Amino acid sequence: MKPIRLDPPPELSMPIGEAMFSQRAIRRLKPDPIEKAHLKILLDAASKAPNGGNYQPGRYLFLRERSSVETFGALYHEAWWAKRRDEGHAWTRREEIPDDSVFRMPALLADEMRNAPLIVLAFGLHAGMAHSVFPGMQNLMLAARALGIGSTLTTLHPQVIDRVYALFDVPEQAEFHGCIPLGYPRGRFGPTSRRPTNTTTYAERWNQPPPW
Numbered sequence: 001m002k003p004i005r006l007d008p009p010p011e012l013s014m015p016i017g018e019a020m021f022s023q024r025a026i027r028r029l030k031p032d033p034i035e036k037a038h039l040k041i042l043l044d045a046a047s048k049a050p051n052g053g054n055y056q057p058g059r060y061l062f063l064r065e066r067s068s069v070e071t072f073g074a075l076y077h078e079a080w081w082a083k084r085r086d087e088g089h090a091w092t093r094r095e096e097i098p099d100d101s102v103f104r105m106p107a108l109l110a111d112e113m114r115n116a117p118l119i120v121l122a123f124g125l126h127a128g129m130a131h132s133v134f135p136g137m138q139n140l141m142l143a144a145r146a147l148g149i150g151s152t153l154t155t156l157h158p159q160v161i162d163r164v165y166a167l168f169d170v171p172e173q174a175e176f177h178g179c180i181p182l183g184y185p186r187g188r189f190g191p192t193s194r195r196p197t198n199t200t201t202y203a204e205r206w207n208q209p210p211p212w
C-alpha cells in the first residue's frame with residue numbers, strides 16, 4: 001500500500017499544551033453522534049503516532065451502529081466486573097461501591113458503555129506490538145480533546161475476549177490493546193491531578209532528584 005502524506009487538519013488547531021493538560025477521562029457522554037469527518041480525523045491522528053520501524057501494526061475497529069455498541073457494551077460491563085472479582089472486591093453493583101472509591105466513576109462507565117456514540121477498539125496486527133499501538137491511542141485521544149470529544153482509555157478481561165473477536169470477525173492473531181469510548185462530554189474537560197514530576201523523575205541515576 002502506497003503511503004500517503006496528510007496535512008494537519010485545521011480542526012486540530014487547539015494548542016498542544018491545552019489539549020494535553022486538559023485531557024482527562026470523560027466517562028459521561030452525550031448521545032449526540034460524532035460526524036464522519038471527525039471520526040476520520042481521529043484515526044488520521046492515530047496513524048501519525050510513532051511506532052517501531054514504521055511498520056504500523058496498529059489496527060482500529062470502530063463501532064457506531066447501535067446494535068454493535070449495545071452488544072459490546074454488555075460484554076464490557078461483564079469484563080469490568082470480572083476484573084473487580086479478580087481483585088477480590090465483593091461488590092456486584094455500582095451502588096455498593098463507596099462514593100470515595102476510585103472505582104465509582106469507572107463503574108459508571110461500565111454501565112454507560114452501551115450508550116456511547118462511538119467506540120474505538122485498538123489492536124496490534126500480531127502479539128507483542130503494544131508499544132507501537134499505545135502511542136496511536138494517545139494521539140487519537142488528544143485529537144478527540146482538540147475536537148471537543150471526550151474519551152477514556154479502557155481495557156477488557158480475558159473472560160470476554162473470544163466473544164468480542166467472534167462478534168466483529170477479529171482474526172485470532174490480532175492482539176487487543178484498548179477500548180476507547182468517545183462522545184461529547186456531559187461535564188467538562190480538565191484539569192487533572194498528578195504527582196509532581198520531581199517525585200517521578202530522576203536525574204542521571206535512580207532516586208537522584210531533578211533540578212526542579
Ligand SMILES: Cc1cc2nc3c(=O)[nH]c(=O)nc-3n(C[C@H](O)[C@H](O)[C@H](O)COP(=O)(O)O)c2cc1C
Nearest residue numbers: 023024025027105106107109152153154155192193
Ligand atoms: C491502561 C489503562 C486502563 C484503564 N482502564 C480504565 C477502566 O477500565 N475504566 C475506566 O473508567 N478508566 C480506565 N482508565 C482511565 C484511567 O482511570 C484514567 O486515565 C486515570 O484515572 C486518570 O484520570 P484523569 O485523566 O481523568 O485524571 C484506564 C487508563 C489506562 C491508561
